[in-house]
Amino acid sequence: MTLIGVLALQGGFAAHAHMLHGLGADVREVRVPEDLSGLDGLIIPGGESTTMTLGIEREGLAQPLRAFRGPVFGTCAGLIMLDREHLGMMDIEARRNAFGRQVRSFEADLAIAELDGPPLRAVFIRAPWIAAHGDDVEILASVEGHPVAARQGDVLAVAFHPELGDDTRLHERFLASCNGGRG
Numbered sequence: 486m487t488l489i490g491v492l493a494l495q496g497g498f499a500a501h502a503h504m505l506h507g508l509g510a511d512v513r514e515v516r517v518p519e520d521l522s523g524l525d526g527l528i529i530p531g532g533e534s535t536t537m538t539l540g541i542e543r544e545g546l547a548q549p550l551r552a553f554r555g556p557v558f559g560t561c562a563g564l565i566m567l568d569r570e571h572l573g574m575m576d577i578e579a580r581r582n583a584f585g586r587q588v589r590s591f592e593a594d595l596a597i598a599e600l601d602g603p604p605l606r607a608v609f610i611r612a613p614w615i616a617a618h619g620d621d622v623e624i625l626a627s628v629e630g631h632p633v634a635a636r637q638g639d640v641l642a643v644a645f646h647p648e649l650g651d652d653t654r655l656h657e658r659f660l661a662s663c664n665g666g667r668g
C-alpha cells in the first residue's frame with residue numbers, strides 16, 4: 486500500500502489525510518524528521534506560511550524536507566513553503582495573499598493541464614500565485630493570467646485547496662505518481 490506523509494505542524498492536514506484515506510492510501514502525519522522515512526510521497530498542506538516556517542525551524546525539518554526524494558505535493562501555503570525563499574524545493578517565487586487578503590477568497594472552474602475531464606472546481610483561500618519561475622517549471626493552470634498550478638519534475642504545487650470538496654482527481658494523480666515509489 487502507498488504510504489503518504491502529510492506535514493502536520495499546522496494548517497489543513499486533516500482534510501488531506503481524509504481524502505487520501507478515501508482513495509485507499511495509508512497516511513502518516515509528519516511532525517519530526519524521523520516521520521519522513523519510508524514514505525512514498527509527501528504533501529505540504531495549506532495553512533499559514535509564517536507559522537509553518539516557524540514550526541519547520543523548531544523541529545529541524547528544513548534540511549530533511551529538502552532531502553526528501555519522492556513525489557511532493559504542496560497546496561496553498563504548501564506552495565509558498567516550496568518556493569525559492571522558503572524550502573527552495575521548487576524554482577518558483579510565490580506571492581503571498583496575491584489575490585487580496587480577505588475579500589479574494591473565491592472558487593473558480595480551472596482547466597488543469599494533465600487532468601482529464603471537466604474543469605476542477607478550485608477553492609482559493611487567501612491564495613498565493615506564482616510571480617516568477619524558472620525554465621524547468623511547467624505551468625498547469627492560471628487565473629487572470631497568474632499561474633496557480635505548476636510542476637517541476639515530481640514536485641507539484643497548487644495555490645488552491647484540492648483537499649476541500651469532492652473532486653479527488655489531483656490527489657489520485659499524485660498517488661499514481663507515488664506508486665512504485667520506495668515502497
Ligand code: GLN
Pocket residue numbers: 530531532533534535560561562563565581582610611612613
Ligand atoms: N495566506 C496564507 C499564507 O500566506 C496561505 C493561505 C492558505 O494556505 N489557505 O500563508
